[in-house]
Amino acid sequence: MSGQGANWLKGMVTVHIRGGQPEQLVNRALAGGLQLSSIRWTSSGLLEFELSVSDFFGLRPYLKETGCRVHVTKRRGLPFLLVKAERRKLFAGGIVLFFALIFMLSSLVWSIEVQGNVKLTEEQIRLAAKQEGLYPMQWSFRLADADILSKQLVRKLPGSTWVGVEKKGTKVIIQVVESTIPEQASLQTPRHLVASADAVVTEIIAEAGRPVVRKNTRVKKDQILISGTIGGEEFSRTVVAKGKVRGLVWYEFEISSPLVQHVKVYTGEKKTKWFAVIGSRALQVSGYGDNPYSSSEAIRHEEKVSWRNWSLPIGRMKETVMETRMEDRKLTEEEARSTGILQAKAEVLIKAGSNAVIRDEIVLHEKADNGKVYMKVLFEVEQSIVKEMPLVQMQGE
Incomplete structure (x- = not known):
C-alpha cells in the first residue's frame, strides 16, 4: 500500500504550535520516534506540521517539556469519516437505502412488450411466458437465459417459427415470428352478381362472367348485373361471376x-392531486379530501423517471379534477x-x-x-x- 493510502487509513491531522520552544518540541518528538511531516513556519509566525492520529497522542509529554500548546487545524482520513458517519446515521442509512432501492427496482421486470404477433393473441403469448417464469414483477436474476426462454416459448406457441426474448432495462421485449401457411382457396359454386337495390349504374367492371347491363342503365333490385353463364346456347358454361358495379342509390330520411342542445362546459374551478407512482400502484401525496364538485371530469398526466436508455418504474402522476356543468345552447x-x-x-x-x-x-x-x-x-x-x-x-x- 502507498504511503498516502496508509496515512489515510490511520488518519492525519495538521497542527499549529504556539508558545514555548517549538524547535525543541520538533527535535525531541523526532528523536522520540514520532513521524512529523510538512514542517514549516506559517505567515503568522506559528510552527505547522502533520502527523498521524496515534503520533498526535504521543506528542503530549513533549508539549509539557517544552511549554508548547497545540491546536488542530485540519483532519483527514478514515477515522474522521467514520466519526461523521456515526453522527449522521440516518443520513448515511438513507443513502444506503436509496441505492439499495434503486438496485432492487432495476432488478425487476416491470413490463413485457409483445411484437410481431398476428394470429397469436397477446394473451396467449403472455400466458406461455408466465408459465416459463417471465412475467411483470419477476426478479431478473431468476429468469432463464434468453436462448432457453426462446426455445421453450416456440414449443408452447403453435404456429410460431421463432421467438426472441430481449431485456432492455426493466422491460422485456418478446418478438414473435409466425409461420406462414398459404390460404386455401375456398370452393365456390357458380353465381350471378345481382343488384342489391334499385339504382342507376355508374361503373361496371367484370373480372369473370358476362356483363348484362351498361353504364347509366337503371336497374331494379335483384336484377342480374354480371351473369355467371357464358358462351352460346350449345357451348354455354357456368362460372363464378366476379366484378365491380357501382351505382346511384336514393335514401329518404325524416x-x-x-x-x-344540452352541452357540457368547464366552469374553470379545479382541484389538483399528486400521486407517487411505483409500478402499477399510485400513492396519493397531496390534494386529499372528497371531490367538492357535484359534476366533474378528471384528467391524468403521468411522468416516469428515466436515465439514459433506462425507464424506471417510478415517477409521479398529476390528476386534475375539473368542475363541469350542463348548459342549454x-x-x-x-x-x-x-x-x-x-x-x-x-x-x-x-x-x-x-x-x-x-x-x-x-x-x-x-x-x-x-x-x-x-x-x-x-x-x-x-x-x-x-x-x-x-x-x-x-x-x-
Missing part, C-alpha cells in the same frame, strides 16, 4: 333536430338544420358502406315546430350495388 333554425343533416349523412354512410360517397342532397320538406326543425331529405349516394346469387337457385326457379 329528420327532427332540436333548437336547444340555443341554435338558429339554420344551425339545427345543418346539425340534423350531418347526423343523417353519418347514418346513410353506415348503411351504404365505407366506400360510399354522397353525391347530392335534396330537402323535400321542412318546418319548425315545438322547439324542433323537422325535415324530409333525399340523399343521392354512389355505392357498390352488387350481391351474390347462386346459379343453383336460379335453376331451381
Whole structure:
C-alpha cells in the first residue's frame, strides 16, 4: 500500500504550535520516534506540521517539556469519516437505502412488450411466458437465459417459427415470428352478381362472367348485373361471376333536430392531486379530501423517471379534477338544420358502406315546430350495388 493510502487509513491531522520552544518540541518528538511531516513556519509566525492520529497522542509529554500548546487545524482520513458517519446515521442509512432501492427496482421486470404477433393473441403469448417464469414483477436474476426462454416459448406457441426474448432495462421485449401457411382457396359454386337495390349504374367492371347491363342503365333490385353463364346456347358454361358495379342509390330520411342542445362546459374551478407512482400502484401525496364538485371530469398526466436508455418504474402522476356543468345552447333554425343533416349523412354512410360517397342532397320538406326543425331529405349516394346469387337457385326457379 502507498504511503498516502496508509496515512489515510490511520488518519492525519495538521497542527499549529504556539508558545514555548517549538524547535525543541520538533527535535525531541523526532528523536522520540514520532513521524512529523510538512514542517514549516506559517505567515503568522506559528510552527505547522502533520502527523498521524496515534503520533498526535504521543506528542503530549513533549508539549509539557517544552511549554508548547497545540491546536488542530485540519483532519483527514478514515477515522474522521467514520466519526461523521456515526453522527449522521440516518443520513448515511438513507443513502444506503436509496441505492439499495434503486438496485432492487432495476432488478425487476416491470413490463413485457409483445411484437410481431398476428394470429397469436397477446394473451396467449403472455400466458406461455408466465408459465416459463417471465412475467411483470419477476426478479431478473431468476429468469432463464434468453436462448432457453426462446426455445421453450416456440414449443408452447403453435404456429410460431421463432421467438426472441430481449431485456432492455426493466422491460422485456418478446418478438414473435409466425409461420406462414398459404390460404386455401375456398370452393365456390357458380353465381350471378345481382343488384342489391334499385339504382342507376355508374361503373361496371367484370373480372369473370358476362356483363348484362351498361353504364347509366337503371336497374331494379335483384336484377342480374354480371351473369355467371357464358358462351352460346350449345357451348354455354357456368362460372363464378366476379366484378365491380357501382351505382346511384336514393335514401329518404325524416329528420327532427332540436333548437336547444344540452352541452357540457368547464366552469374553470379545479382541484389538483399528486400521486407517487411505483409500478402499477399510485400513492396519493397531496390534494386529499372528497371531490367538492357535484359534476366533474378528471384528467391524468403521468411522468416516469428515466436515465439514459433506462425507464424506471417510478415517477409521479398529476390528476386534475375539473368542475363541469350542463348548459342549454340555443341554435338558429339554420344551425339545427345543418346539425340534423350531418347526423343523417353519418347514418346513410353506415348503411351504404365505407366506400360510399354522397353525391347530392335534396330537402323535400321542412318546418319548425315545438322547439324542433323537422325535415324530409333525399340523399343521392354512389355505392357498390352488387350481391351474390347462386346459379343453383336460379335453376331451381
